[in-house]
Amino acid sequence: MPGVLSRLAAIFVAVGLLFTSQTLATPERAAAANSGYLMLHFTDDAAGQKSYLSHSTDGLHWNDLNGGGTVLRSTVGTKGVRDPALVRSPDGSRYWIIATDLCIGCGQSWGDSVNNGSRNLVVWESTDLVTWSQPRLLNVAGAIPDGRNAWAPEVIWNPETNDYVLYWATNATLNGVLKHRIYYARTKDFRTITTPQVYIDPPGTTAVVDTQITEVPSGVGNYRYVRLSGDGQNTIEGSNSLLGTWTNLGNLSSIGLTGNQVEGPIWMKFKDRNEWALYIDYLSQNGAREYRPVLTTNPFSVGTYRLQASGSYDMGGTAKRHGAILTLTAAEESRVLARWPNTAINRLQSYNYQDRYVRHANFDARIDPNVSPADDSQFRLRTGLVGTGTVSFESVNFPGYFLRHANYDFQLAYNDGTTQFAADATFRQVAGLADASCSSFQSYNHPDRYIRHYAYQLRLDPITTVTGRGDATFRVTS
Structure with a gap:
């Protein structure tokens, strides 16, 4: 991605995971000790702008499912998807995948997508995590004045309003300034949404694309939610209300990560201990992008973040970009592994x-x-x-x-x-x-x-x- 786009995409992924964490809180508590984690992602090339899955037993070492092959592809809109978010309902009875409707290199350029991209998101729905509906389009940016695209969706359940907060980035002119901002709307079914509202708008011409929010259990820090935003500083904030006031807690420069070094972050809570992994789509010195975990025992204390060294984790055989991680129950894990073995x-x-x-x-x-x-x-x-x-x-x-x-x-x-x-x-x-x-x-x-x-x-x-x-x-x- 170009600088701003890359930062936004990364932040977007992180927010998706955060939302997923909140949405999945109840089923996650029921997860068996031997259940693992599921990563949904895309790969950054024209053929890879589909959905892929990987599985991990410990949250740090990943194995590609389906032989590293595609598990879902879009047949609507641009026929490409990026930045998928994976959402589980609070009661564990329903799942959604919400993704950017964007296919770079297969009919659309970055310039097209920034100024005249799809205003839709792509949505799949399932009751078992393995059999998915046909994809459908959800128009989220059409009602935003001068809204030019819709990128990097994320979702989190809001117990205060008993519905989901769906948020994404749109490039639009507001108060005479054209830039990407994070907008949000509320929904119960991902078919209809409330009128979009501005959610994150950094000062001046500073843009923001990727944002991810996760819920943190009581007793850890002073807030209920933490979010990371791709605003050039990779700002981390805390709040006790999703739609309330957010407090700046610092940024990733404390561990040497600035600007477009970071894309598509994913938050993941380890199921067996009070520790979190923040997966970042990291721009290495050789110019390649690859997921790399940052660990912390307190997401609200940026000073505790630890960038993991090579050899302490394994991302598997395929490149993984801007996605989401779900902590699986034993029943979910059994269904997923049976559905997508590495069949020849x-x-x-x-x-x-x-x-x-x-x-x-x-x-x-x-x-x-x-x-x-x-x-x-x-x-x-x-x-x-x-x-x-x-x-x-x-x-x-x-x-x-x-x-x-x-x-x-x-x-x-x-x-x-x-x-x-x-x-x-x-x-x-x-x-x-x-x-x-x-x-x-x-x-x-x-x-x-x-x-x-x-x-x-x-x-x-x-x-x-x-x-x-x-x-x-x-x-x-x-």
Whole structure:
């Protein structure tokens, strides 16, 4: 990111985690001692402006889930997302992902996004943390006079008003000054919001983009909430009311971090001790950006912050940018790890047309030669959606989309979580009908029928002829 944008993005991530901490307070207290942490993030390149997940058992050493591959991608707005926040409802029954609708390098430049960017945020919703709704747009900046974009959303539950405070950065002119400020609105459902209000507005022309807030248990310092803002100083403030007065407590210059050295911060409370990690998207001396933890036993006392040395933590195999961390309950952890294991990426090669592979094209399923882009023909053979002993085919470049039959025709469709979808997208992998060294795939809910191609289209048919057996046989390749 350019200087101001980078600072804002980092602060934004930090605020998201802080909000997440508040929102998750009740379920976190119920977390089992052996449960871990979940990080949601994006990676800073055109292909990486989607959502990725990593898991940690101790909060300092991270393993990429899904083989480091995408877990969610946006099909709305700019079709790219950055700066995702992850929110759990106070009762633990619902989850949301809220992200910046922005895709740099895939149709939009930084200049476009600053002065004429999307005024929307992208929202996903779930009841189990693994099956997500289709993405939708939430217009948050359209009602702001001269509002030119909406970046780095964060969310926190406010017990004083019994709803969520949603906050983000918008570039707008106010009192004759054009700059990024933090705005907020209240919401109960992330579908409708109150009229946006200015939340953080540093003096003069100083801009602010990234802000993250977290709730701190009583007995630690003199405040209930702490927030970090990407305002060029990385200012840390404390307050006893989310929408009340905030007190300046210092900044990260005390540990040698200034300006755009810091982006996308994430607050995380360790579940087994009174210590916090502040993850910062850190600009190293070689010019690379990488998450690096800062530890403290008192977030309100900047003098206690300790920047961790290399070797004391491990961020895993993929670059991680501006995200959020959730402390998992044992049940959540079990579901997440089962949903996104490091399953291999495969292709299905036709047995009798060996230059052709199963692929999706405009969400239709067929066999083609010379598939471009190649990942249109890449799938993860997941444990079947109905259970063990079966398989389901999840698209690599459209995660959450599976090969599914409808009226015996095949399409790539988004998993809506229904029993019918699970049955239609589940198959038994058996010895190839034309060659036992290959595979055929028998329908779970129509066991007299198999996946086969006919006129290069994928169909679900009964197989009774030699030609049909060849059409219904595939090689599972890498």
